[in-house]
Amino acid sequence: MIGGDCNLKKIGAVVAAIAAVALIAFIAWDSIFNCTVTKDFFAMDTVISVKVTGGKAKECTDEIEKRIQELDGILTRHKPTSEISLINKNKGGTLSDKTAEYFRLLLDVSKKSGGAFDFTLGAVSDLWSFGKSPSVPDEKELAKALSESGYENVSLSGNNLTLKSGIVDFGAAGKGIALDEIRTILEDTKAKEAIISVGGSVLIYGKNEAKVGIRDPYGNAGRSIATLNLSGSCISTSGSYERCFEENGTTYHHILNPETGFPVQNELVSVTVISQSGLLSDALSTACFVLGIEEGTKLAEEYGCEAVFITKDKTVFATNGVAAKIEITDNTYNLKTYEN
Numbered sequence: 001m002i003g004g005d006c007n008l009k010k011i012g013a014v015v016a017a018i019a020a021v022a023l024i025a026f027i028a029w030d031s032i033f034n035c036t037v038t039k040d041f042f043a044m045d046t047v048i049s050v051k052v053t054g055g056k057a058k059e060c061t062d063e064i065e066k067r068i069q070e071l072d073g074i075l076t077r078h079k080p081t082s083e084i085s086l087i088n089k090n091k092g093g094t095l096s097d098k099t100a101e102y103f104r105l106l107l108d109v110s111k112k113s114g115g116a117f118d119f120t121l122g123a124v125s126d127l128w129s130f131g132k133s134p135s136v137p138d139e140k141e142l143a144k145a146l147s148e149s150g151y152e153n154v155s156l157s158g159n160n161l162t163l164k165s166g167i168v169d170f171g172a173a174g175k176g177i178a179l180d181e182i183r184t185i186l187e188d189t190k191a192k193e194a195i196i197s198v199g200g201s202v203l204i205y206g207k208n209e210a211k212v213g214i215r216d217p218y219g220n221a222g223r224s225i226a227t228l229n230l231s232g233s234c235i236s237t238s239g240s241y242e243r244c245f246e247e248n249g250t251t252y253h254h255i256l257n258p259e260t261g262f263p264v265q266n267e268l269v270s271v272t273v274i275s276q277s278g279l280l281s282d283a284l285s286t287a288c289f290v291l292g293i294e295e296g297t298k299l300a301e302e303y304g305c306e307a308v309f310i311t312k313d314k315t316v317f318a319t320n321g322v323a324a325k326i327e328i329t330d331n332t333y334n335l336k337t338y339e340n
């Protein structure tokens with residue numbers, strides 16, 4: 001019996017030793033392989049913040065920067081040699097597989113939104129000069145640019161695109177497209193967790209939930225009025241506080257009503273859309289802003305996405321799927337869901 005006791009003690013000591021070694025190995029593994037790398041850089045006309053944990057975090061962040069600069073070079077209208085600029089110049093062309101897919105998805109959003117989302121408003125946007133020295137455009141020039149725009153002027157057959165008239169502008173979806181590209185890199189480099197923000201579009205990657213703030217429409221960029229607790233999602237916000245200016249007592253902003261060519265005038269100050277797809281979260285945030293709460297909710301639901309609408313009178317409308325994930329942090333705002 002004494003010998004048995006002794007053996008038990010020995011076994012216990014060996015098990016404890018193995019457990020201790022395993023714990024040390026786990027901590028070492030975790031700190032070597034789950035290190036966090038952060039990086040900020042400028043692309044797509046905005047600041048991009050990347051925070052990656054685990055996998056090949058350093059290679060991953062470097063690859064993200066490289067790929068986003070490349071993507072910017074494809075989608076931008078500011079470089080005459082970009083794929084989008086060439087399409088505008090040549091009134092179409094043969095697209096790369098990826099760009100053809102972006103067009104297909106955005107044409108679908110244009111159709112499903114009844115034209116509220118329209119990525120051919122480039123000439124109309126240019127007349128407003130948002131972000132440069134903005135002013136209300138000349139009426140005749142605006143009417144001409146508007147008559148030439150319209151997503152119906154775009155036809156896509158396989159990778160061949162024809163643009164009858166209008167100027168293609170991916171301003172409402174490019175940042176979301178960037179998130180989809182980034183997600184692929186995170187998967188390829190086996191990252192564990194990541195938070196990426198590309199202007200008003202954020203990707204929460206991994207199993208753990210993270211808090212994403214919804215910006216105060218009336219305050220500075222760093223202040224939020226609510227937080228969303230989400231994992232594995234893309235979250236994009238479109239707000240009338242971005243790229244706006246005042247002329248003769250009226251405030252104008254950059255989200256345009258494709259029917260009038262003027263900034264959308266409705267009850268909203270911002271719309272946030274949550275989706276698995278970055279492209280959809282970004283495009284739908286713009287589309288839902290144009291459509292307003294009722295029609296916007298229907299469109300978001302059609303795509304299986306959630307949305308949060310903030311009105312001028314400080315009401316926060318959240319679709320049912322996101323209501324439990326939202327926390328109001330500024331008590332001058334009231335939360336309403338479709339159930340209350």
Ligand code: ADP
Nearest residue numbers: 116117118119125171172238242254255256286
């Ligand atoms: P941000 O650029 O701040 O992310 P959005 O995603 O809401 O904002 O996109 C707004 C941009 O999209 C505008 O600056 C303009 O280039 C373009 N745009 C404006 N109105 C529309 C619209 N109705 N449909 C599609 N694109 C639009």
Ligand code: MG
Nearest residue numbers: 172282283286
């Ligand atoms: Mg958008």
